[in-house]
Amino acid sequence: MAAIHEIELKEATIEDIPLLESYFLEDDQYTAMPIDAMTESLHETQKYPILIVKEENLVGFFILQRGKLIKNYPLSEETLFLQNHSIDQRFQKKGYGKLSMELLPAFIQEKFKDINEVVLTVDYDNLSGQMLYLKTGFKDTKKRIKEKDTYKFIYAKKLNSTT
Numbered sequence: 001m002a003a004i005h006e007i008e009l010k011e012a013t014i015e016d017i018p019l020l021e022s023y024f025l026e027d028d029q030y031t032a033m034p035i036d037a038m039t040e041s042l043h044e045t046q047k048y049p050i051l052i053v054k055e056e057n058l059v060g061f062f063i064l065q066r067g068k069l070i071k072n073y074p075l076s077e078e079t080l081f082l083q084n085h086s087i088d089q090r091f092q093k094k095g096y097g098k099l100s101m102e103l104l105p106a107f108i109q110e111k112f113k114d115i116n117e118v119v120l121t122v123d124y125d126n127l128s129g130q131m132l133y134l135k136t137g138f139k140d141t142k143k144r145i146k147e148k149d150t151y152k153f154i155y156a157k158k159l160n161s162t163t
Contacts, residue, residue, distance in 0.1 A: 007059065007099050009107045012038070012049040019051070019058040024089045030126045034061040037084040050107075052087070052100045059091040060100055064108070064118075073143050073154050075119060080108065082120040085129075101136035105159050116159050121145060121152040130155075 012020065012034075020035045032040065038049050046067050052060030061084065068081035075081060082104075087097045108115050120138065122129045130153065134140070138155040145152050 007052055007054045007096060007103070009100065009103050010051050010053060011111070012051050012061075016051060016058075020061070023058060023061065025086060026089045030123050030129060031084050031086045034084070034086070037061070037063055048111075052096060054091070054096070057091070058088060059094075059096045060085070060087040062086070062100070064112075070119070070121065070154065071145050071147075073119075073141070073145065076117070078115055079117045079119055080112065080115050082118050085120070097132050098136060101132065101138075104136075105157075108159060117156055118159065119154060119156045121147070121154055124151045124153060 017035075020038070023034050025031070025033060031037070034049070044065070046065060048064045050062050050064060051058055052062075063083050065081045065083065066077075066079075068075060068083075070081070085097070085100075087100075104118065108118065118138075119141075120133065122133060124144075133155050136157075138157045141154045141156050143154040145154065
């Protein structure tokens, strides 16, 4: 469990369902609600729902997934795909999105020792998301995909063993 500035990242369990059900997003244009993200593809394996927690509060959420296929962008076995990253509306604008991405490398190296890269997609019109990921060490791969009638950038972050 990685922690910084009183937030921690932890894998969700069945006991966390009440927290997930109370999650609030006014505008889910770029992401899914956590409970929906977890259940929309139950048939997929190697999918890890991660909670961003401060004290007893669920402030954010994302999913890490192995073996995800991105059209025209092959992912190696040492790569995790990050998806559905969001911060609960009541906790936005407090730096938790940035903190969660700063904690991510240590969390991954603690839980997934063989992983050396994280990849994500971000909508072309999600400027705040793009800035967040670029500020926290993700690089634009210059690859693009079209998904659900919108274009997305593919960003990647290499993890080194000393992070």
